[in-house]
Amino acid sequence: MKKILVIEDQSDVRENIAELLEISGFEVLTAEDGAVGVDMALEHKPDLILCDVMMPRLDGFTVLNILSKRPETSDVPFIFLTAKTEKEDIRKGMNLGADDYITKPFSKEELIQAVTTRLAKADRLKNFAKTDSGLSAFINEAKGYEELKKLSVDRRTKSYNKRNLIFEEGDIPRYLYFVNKGQVKIFKTNDIGKEFIINIRTEGDFIGYTALIKDEPYGFSASALEPTELSLIPKEDFLQLLYANRDVSSRLIKMLADNVAEKEEQLLSLAYNSVRRRVGEAILLLHDRYVKEGRQDIQILREDLAHIVGTAKESVIRMLTEFKNDGYIEIKDGYIRILDRAKLESLPL
Secondary structure, three states: OOEEEEEOOOHHHHHHHHHHHHHOOOEEEEEOOHHHHHHHHHHHOOOEEEEEOOOOOOOHHHHHHHHHOOOOOOOOOEEEEEOOOOHHHHHHHHHHOOOEEEEOOOOHHHHHHHHHHHHHHHHHHHOOOOOHHHHHHHHHHHOOOHHHOOOOOOOEEEEEOOOOEEEOOOOOOOEEEEEEEOOEEEEEEOOOOOEEEEEEEOOOOEEOHHHHHHOOOOOOEEEEOOOEEEEEEEHHHHHHHHHOOHHHHHHHHHHHHHHHHHHHHHHHHHHHOOHHHHHHHHHHHHHHHHOOOOOOOEOOOHHHHHHHHOOOHHHHHHHHHHHHHOOOEEEEOOEEEEOOHHHHHOOOO
């Protein structure tokens, strides 16, 4: 059952809307002013918000401005309820990211149609699967929005062999890369040629979006760890997806944010954990992200594993030998298999 939050200061209007929605099969939460509405939205994460414009304490514009900047509510469809029809008010709301406007008085049919239409659009975007076909479906759905009808169809795929360079630190970004198959290492090289792997990307991951957003050269390099296939989304299309429509933008940002959160965790581990703990965490990370159906073992060069951990290759080899002797892992023909996950997870800091 979809959950709708109604923020309306007039009690009779609020109760009438709630009754109409409940009769139509929705779960309804109500708030008597904008401040209460913001608190309820953050606590209950509704599927859609109906909000009056003119209210005490916080008006509807302020409510939308606050909630659109919070990760937990940024993608919640937002519909204004208002008796004011001046063009400047409508324009202000849409510029802030409102999804629709309903002008009072309205019929039950108008209300339910607006709500179901916005929920359906939001659901279609949320159901995007992080695969090549899912990416195509997401872009095709985005092209259904008026602001995104001019998205190009020039999204091509490109294959890379093991160790092929995808782009180099200092290159000017032209594409957003999406990994269809294989693995890509993201790395930096210092002045004496020593590598440090920042991250490894695999199926369903995006690469290179930070440089595109900042409109600056890449701050790192990327190369294939194994035979890899990437989808290339032109820069112009990526920026349209990011900025032209609130629904599409919110969904895209959440997909990209998954990568950012993981990168932050890796950097914290590098800063505060022992080498032994970092090697154990790296093995767990590689297993959880890259051991797929039909691939039960981890295959990675010891040098690349050392770059992930941020230590010398000799230290990694020593830790792997210790883990093997302790019965935590098995190593066969260079492949690593986890035997005792609990022990790896409980290594001391």
